[in-house]
Each structure stands twice: as structure tokens, then as C-alpha cells.
Amino acid sequence: MRRMIAQMRKELTQIVRDWRTLALALALPVFLLLLMSSALSLTVNELPIVVQDFDGSAASNSLVDAFRASITLKVVSWPVDKTAEEALAANAGRAVLIIPSHFGRDIARGVNAPVQFLVDASDANTAKLVTAYAGQIATSYNQQAGGAQTGPIQTAIRLWFNPGLSSKKFYGPGIFVLGISMFPPLLAALAMAKEGELKTILQVYVSSIPAHEFLLGKILAFMIVALAECLIMSLLLFTYFGLSFAGDPTPALIATVLYAFCVAAFGTMVGAIIPNQASALQAVAFGGFLLVFLLSGLIFPVENIPAGLRWISSLVWGRYYIEIVRDALLQGGGWPAMWSKVLIIGTIGAIFYGLAWRGMRRMQVKA
Amino acid sequence: MAGHEKDAGEGLAMKQLWILLFNYRLRALIKKEFAQTRHDRKLMFTLIVLPVIQLMLVGFALSAAVTNVPLAIVDDSRTPESRELIATLTESKSFRLAGYYSSVGQLGDAVSQGKADAGMVVPYGFARDLARDRQTTVQFLLNATNANTATISRGYAESMIQRYNTGLRNQGIKVHFQPIAGSELARRGQAQLEPAFLYNPGLVDSWFIVTGVLGLLLILDSSLISAAAMVREREAGTLEQLLMSPASTSEIIIAKITPLFLLLFLMMFLAIGVLKFAFGVPFHGNVLLLVAGGALCILSGISIGTVISTFSKSAQQAQLTCFFVNPPLSSLSGALNPVEAMPKWLQPFTILNPIHHFATIARGSTLKGSGIIDLWPNFLSLLIITLVLGSLSVWRFRKQLS
Numbered sequence A: 001m002r003r004m005i006a007q008m009r010k011e012l013t014q015i016v017r018d019w020r021t022l023a024l025a026l027a028l029p030v031f032l033l034l035l036m037s038s039a040l041s042l043t044v045n046e047l048p049i050v051v052q053d054f055d056g057s058a059a060s061n062s063l064v065d066a067f068r069a070s071i072t073l074k075v076v077s078w079p080v081d082k083t084a085e086e087a088l089a090a091n092a093g094r095a096v097l098i099i100p101s102h103f104g105r106d107i108a109r110g111v112n113a114p115v116q117f118l119v120d121a122s123d124a125n126t127a128k129l130v131t132a133y134a135g136q137i138a139t140s141y142n143q144q145a146g147g148a149q150t151g152p153i154q155t156a157i158r159l160w161f162n163p164g165l166s167s168k169k170f171y172g173p174g175i176f177v178l179g180i181s182m183f184p185p186l187l188a189a190l191a192m193a194k195e196g197e198l199k200t201i202l203q204v205y206v207s208s209i210p211a212h213e214f215l216l217g218k219i220l221a222f223m224i225v226a227l228a229e230c231l232i233m234s235l236l237l238f239t240y241f242g243l244s245f246a247g248d249p250t251p252a253l254i255a256t257v258l259y260a261f262c263v264a265a266f267g268t269m270v271g272a273i274i275p276n277q278a279s280a281l282q283a284v285a286f287g288g289f290l291l292v293f294l295l296s297g298l299i300f301p302v303e304n305i306p307a308g309l310r311w312i313s314s315l316v317w318g319r320y321y322i323e324i325v326r327d328a329l330l331q332g333g334g335w336p337a338m339w340s341k342v343l344i345i346g347t348i349g350a351i352f353y354g355l356a357w358r359g360m361r362r363m364q365v366k367a
Numbered sequence B: 001m002a003g004h005e006k007d008a009g010e011g012l013a014m015k016q017l018w019i020l021l022f023n024y025r026l027r028a029l030i031k032k033e034f035a036q037t038r039h040d041r042k043l044m045f046t047l048i049v050l051p052v053i054q055l056m057l058v059g060f061a062l063s064a065a066v067t068n069v070p071l072a073i074v075d076d077s078r079t080p081e082s083r084e085l086i087a088t089l090t091e092s093k094s095f096r097l098a099g100y101y102s103s104v105g106q107l108g109d110a111v112s113q114g115k116a117d118a119g120m121v122v123p124y125g126f127a128r129d130l131a132r133d134r135q136t137t138v139q140f141l142l143n144a145t146n147a148n149t150a151t152i153s154r155g156y157a158e159s160m161i162q163r164y165n166t167g168l169r170n171q172g173i174k175v176h177f178q179p180i181a182g183s184e185l186a187r188r189g190q191a192q193l194e195p196a197f198l199y200n201p202g203l204v205d206s207w208f209i210v211t212g213v214l215g216l217l218l219i220l221d222s223s224l225i226s227a228a229a230m231v232r233e234r235e236a237g238t239l240e241q242l243l244m245s246p247a248s249t250s251e252i253i254i255a256k257i258t259p260l261f262l263l264l265f266l267m268m269f270l271a272i273g274v275l276k277f278a279f280g281v282p283f284h285g286n287v288l289l290l291v292a293g294g295a296l297c298i299l300s301g302i303s304i305g306t307v308i309s310t311f312s313k314s315a316q317q318a319q320l321t322c323f324f325v326n327p328p329l330s331s332l333s334g335a336l337n338p339v340e341a342m343p344k345w346l347q348p349f350t351i352l353n354p355i356h357h358f359a360t361i362a363r364g365s366t367l368k369g370s371g372i373i374d375l376w377p378n379f380l381s382l383l384i385i386t387l388v389l390g391s392l393s394v395w396r397f398r399k400q401l402s
Helices: A002-017 A019-039 A058-068 A084-089 A103-109 A124-144 A167-197 A201-206 A211-239 A250-273 A277-295 A307-313 A317-331 A334-366 B002-006 B010-022 B024-039 B041-061 B080-090 B104-112 B126-131 B147-175 B181-186 B205-236 B239-244 B249-277 B287-310 B315-331 B344-352 B354-368 B372-401
Strands: A047-053 A073-076 A095-099 A113-120 A153-160 B069-075 B095-100 B118-122 B136-143 B191-198
Touching: A002 A019, A002 A167, A002 A211, A019 A167, A019 A211, A019 B315, A047 A058, A047 A084, A047 A124, A058 A073, A058 A095, A058 A103, A058 A124, A073 A124, A084 A095, A084 A113, A084 B354, A095 A124, A103 A113, A113 A124, A124 B147, A124 B191, A124 B205, A153 B147, A167 A201, A167 A211, A167 A250, A167 A277, A167 A317, A167 B147, A167 B315, A211 A250, A211 A334, A250 A277, A250 A317, A250 A334, A277 A307, A277 A317, A277 B041, A277 B315, A307 B041, A317 A334, B024 B041, B024 B249, B041 B205, B041 B249, B069 B080, B069 B104, B069 B147, B080 B095, B080 B118, B080 B126, B080 B147, B095 B147, B104 B118, B104 B136, B118 B147, B126 B136, B136 B147, B205 B239, B205 B249, B205 B287, B205 B315, B205 B354, B249 B287, B249 B372, B287 B315, B287 B354, B287 B372, B354 B372
Parallel strands: A047 A073, A047 A095, A113 B191, A153 B136, B069 B095, B069 B118
Antiparallel strands: A095 A113, B118 B136
């Protein structure tokens, strides 16, 4: 036990000594959290749209005004002598609204008048959003003008957990998890690979410290780094992001400790298996960044991944922690919803630890 | 190269460049770098195979499409009418039935436990109200933790119920009563929005993502690898030997980046092949534009890496610095999400981001079929970014050596 603590203190001293490493460990996650949570969102504001009004009547003007009043869309000017396709090709707007001549006359006569809405669909998701917004604007325009009858069935839509549809609240917890999945294992892998590269691992072998205590000491040090990051970033989540625990916080708290163990063990495992700093770094970048960033439901829902590839995402440890953190901060499902995920994180951590132990035994041969 | 151009006139610079490119010393240096690169099997693997795998994985796995939203239902009405409404929603591609619940409380629990992302409550008097031609309200709950999914599924639900309404009204007209002709005439016409999706009528999500991720991979790989290559010589202590040779700093740098550039260029061709054959991205424009944009993008990525390497003492430091630079560069590029979704004050900074320009060029020259007339601002910006970073790295390199 004493040897384990000593090993841990040695690791922490090494981290604090190098300012670049320390900054990487503590400042960069905060920076990432602030930057990416606002940069990642898929919901758009002020999408530029071009309006071509060939009618110029009072009716067409009020339709354009309805579009102009929207927060999500922004009407930009475009010369009348250029075609709609040119506006889209030049990226002047995401969509073009074309009001034909006779629009006002047709409406007054009680004939339905078509209005063309050309959407740049090279970004399919945004195209869908723009079309939905434009459809809503057109419907409310029709209702205001008294043209549309309201149907017999009304929908009362209520948005739960995030009524303001703020993306920040959704991405904040995700980036929080990304930060913890990336930096502590990075440092752990570098520290472990360095022992192999500098052959200091041989000194460890001849010392009286058993392998388990050596590994646990290392992992404990990087768990402390991970938990420190957690603390700083959760302060940010609670203040700047305005989040708070929605229900029982104990699953998230226990999962946090387990997850800190899991990522520290992952880093140590990579460092033990690949005793080369540059390659170990690449491996962590792949596992800690790419997998967690792309296949954990951080930006895009896991359900959208085709079934043939979805099994990969069920191996990604970050996915379970993201679900737990989101649940604790937004939904409040508590233990009944989350117990299995907490268990999986613990299991994956244990597997990483076992592999790290095996890898360390082989390090002796390589060194 | 850029450093030389700066202090010479235009014609002189061209001549110098020509001499530079064809002199014997440079050729020998390039040959040395090629030999070194060829021995590095791992580098060849990470450069050629890994990006292709990443592109495939990302393109097939990532999609912002909202389909099969699990919908939980409380049906207090239990009539053919309510079942028809429920079927209209659950039989569609947008929603799938997650289960029936007997009370609103249970439905709420199901939504908060993640068993369903949406819930619909059909009231007790639903069918009766419809039969009497009275308005009735259906409650719809949505898990809004993901704002994007919630917005899109709200649109789905509204439009589907709207369509169901229209169907009902037409039915009603046939069965119940004939509308009086006069009221029909007095009605105002409606503006009917007719959306048409250009460039991607099938709304394939992966086209947007793979064209963006291509730029991301080019920058990430080229910056990491060039930083590592530049710093390796210093770590091994052989940099001094190179400097003792009559070769100039620009020559050393050019020789270093040439094999990397060629390898990355090859990787880009493979990736373009993946775009075309694995994802079916249509090539409406000139492929040359895409290739030229990619070449510039690689060069700017290499310059980013070179600049980073001049600030680092070891390979480890260089790679860690790449970790500082790359995440903001990739998330503020508009490669994975629209630029308009970023906070307003950050949007102007995309002009400085090579990934953003390459993504615009890639989408323009493939999906949209835009020509150089539309894309020249992006080419110009890429060129400026490359030249500025390139001269910065040469300047820093020289300063460090003196």
C-alpha cells in the first residue's frame, strides 16, 4: 500500500513538473468544453435565404415579411437578374424562395398559389430543418391571412428535459465526457510508454514493488488527474451551462469514479502494450478521441449507425458514460435506467486493467 | 520556397524557384528523404490505409437523420379512430411503436428512462369529438435533450397529424355534408410551399459528412506527420549535420516535405475513390478543382505541422501541441455541422480555417458542380493560408538555427 502511494506521488510530481503537460491536463479540457459545446450544435440560427419576388403585390410582401421576421432564417439580398441556382452555387443562401407573378391575384381569387422553395440539399440535415421552418412560416401565414381552416385534431407538443431546445445543454455533457476520455489516458499512455522507451521499467522490475501495486499506483495518479478535470469541468457545467442534477446523482457519481479508473487503465494498457511514445499517442488518439467522438452518440445518435457497425459502438466505453451523465443532468432516470451502464463501465475498466497487467509482463522481455 | 519569394521580385522569384527545383543538391536531399520514408512501414500504413478506413467508418456510421423515433402511446380513447391515428404515426418511417402505456405517469417514466423518445396521449373523448365535428387535442411529448432530433421529430409529428386532418376533412365532406358553394368562393387562396431539394434530392446524409471529413483527415494527417518528420531530425541530433551541408534551410524544408506531400496526395486519390465508389458521391463539377483544392489543403496542413515543430523540442511535445490545435480546427470548420450553427462571434474565424475552405471546394466541385467562378475565394484563402504558414515556418526554422 505504501509503495503504491509512493508510485502515485512520483507520477503526480512528473505531471506537475512539465507546464505543457499540466496545461494539457487541466486547461485544455475546459477550453474544449467552452469552444466545442457551442461549435458542435446542429441547430442553426440566421440561415441565409434568398427571396425572389416576381409579384411585388401586398400579399407577396407580407409573405416575405413573415420570412423576414423569423429568427432562424435571414433574408439576404440577391440581384434580380441572376438565377436562383447561381445564388445557391455561390453559397449566397441555403435556400431560395421564389414567389411567382400573379401570386397576389391568385390568392385573392381563392386559388391556391404555389411558391417554390429551392433548397441546397448538399447538407441534408440542414436542408430538412430549413424546409420544416419554411413550412411552419407558410402555415402560420395562411392561418393569419384567414385562408386555412384549422383541422379538427390539434396537437399540443411539449418538449421535455430541455424546453428551450438549447444545444449547449445537450453537447456540454458530451464534451465533458470527451475531455475525460481523451486527456488522462493520453498522459497515462505517455508515462507508461516512456518507462518502456527509457528502459526505466527494468528498475521497477528489480525493485521490491509488485506489478499490481505499480500499475495501481500509476492508475491512481491518472485517476486523480481525471477526477480533477471532472471537478473543474462540472463546475463549468453547473455555472456557465446552467445544468444541475435532475434526479438521483449517485449513479453519476459512482460512474465517474469507475470511468476515471477505466480511462486511466486504458491509457496504461496502451502504454504497456506499445512501449513507444509516438505510436502509443496515436493509439490513444484513435481510441480516446476518434471512437468516443464519433461512435458514442456525442453528436449523432447511436441509433443512426447501421446495424452492421453498431456493435462497435457498444464496445466504446465513452458511450455508456455519456448516457449516464446526460441522464443525471437532463433526464433524471436514476438507478432503474442506469444500473446496467454503470456495471458495463466497471467491467470494461477491469478488462483494461487485466490487459495492462499482461502487457506489463511482456514489457520486461521487450525492454 | 515562400521565404525566397518574399524578398525577391516576381520574375526573380520564379527564376530562383526554378533553379531551386532543379538543382542537384535538392534532388539528393529529396532522395534521402524518400529512402527514409520508405523504410518507415508504419508511416505508410497510417498514411494510406488508416484514412480510408476512417472515411468508410465515419461515412457509414454518422448520420444526423432522424428515423424510427421510439414512440410510446397512451390511448384513452380505444376506438377505431384513435387506432387509425396511432397507425398513421407508427407505420411511418419516422416513428416506431415503443409500447402502449395505461397512464400518462407511466409514459413519463418510459420517456425519462430512455425507453421512448416521444410519447402521444390520445384523450378519452377523441372519437366522440371527431364525430361531433368538435376540435380535440392530442398531447405529444418529446424528449428534447437533443435539440436537433427534437426539432426534426416535432416537424414530422406536426406534418403527419396535419395530413391526417386533411384526410379526415375530405372524408367528412364526402360522408356528412356538401359544403355550400358560396363559402368556397369567399375563401382566400393559400400559399403552397413547394420545396425542391437541389444537388441531393435523395437527402443522403453521408455525402455532406464524407466531403467534410476528407478535409479533416487531410489536415489532421498532414500536420501530425510533418510535425513528426521535422522534429525527428532534431531529436536524433542529425539536424546539425544537415546544416553543415551547403543546402539552404528552404531546400532542407522542401526536401523534407516532398515525399510526405506525394504520399498524402496518393492518400487523397484513394479517398476520392472511396467517395465515388463506396458512397456514390456524384461528381458534377471538375475533378481537377477537387484535386487542386486537396493539394493546397495538404500543403497548408504540412505548414501547420512545420510551424508546430519549430515550437517543440521533442516529438512528444510536437504531437501534444497538435492536440491543442487540431480539435478546435476541426470543430470550427463546418465539416461536420453547418457554420450557421456556430456562435456568431466564431463564424468569421472560419475564414482562417483550411478545412472550411476545402470542405466548400469539395462540396462545390462534386455535389453542386460549381466552377472556379464560384470557388475562387476559397482557393485564394487556402493559398494565402499556405503561403503565410509556409513562410512563418521557414522564418522560425532559420531563427532557431542561428
